[in-house]
Amino acid sequence: MFERPSAVQIHMRTHTGEKPYECPHCHKMYPSSTNLNRHVRQVHGEDVPGSSSRPARK
Numbered sequence: 104m105f106e107r108p109s110a111v112q113i114h115m116r117t118h119t120g121e122k123p124y125e126c127p128h129c130h131k132m133y134p135s136s137t138n139l140n141r142h143v144r145q146v147h148g149e150d151v152p153g154s155s156s157r158p159a160r161k
Contacts, residue, residue, distance in 0.1 A: 113134065116134040116135070121134060122134050124139040125139075126142060126143060126147075127143075128143070128147045129146070129147075
């Protein structure tokens with residue numbers, strides 16, 4: 104059971120393989136903005152302003 108509908112959507116990506124968030128530096132894709140922001144901080148050494156990334160548009 105999930106408290107928020109958005110949590111269900113993020114969880115479903117583990118089953119579908121959807122990764123709508125793209126790193127602006129290396130173009131690696133992530134299933135959530137949280138994972139993307141962690142990657143940007145750890146790999147590229149940058150703070151993520153506001154940390155509210157939007158999904159990549161295809």
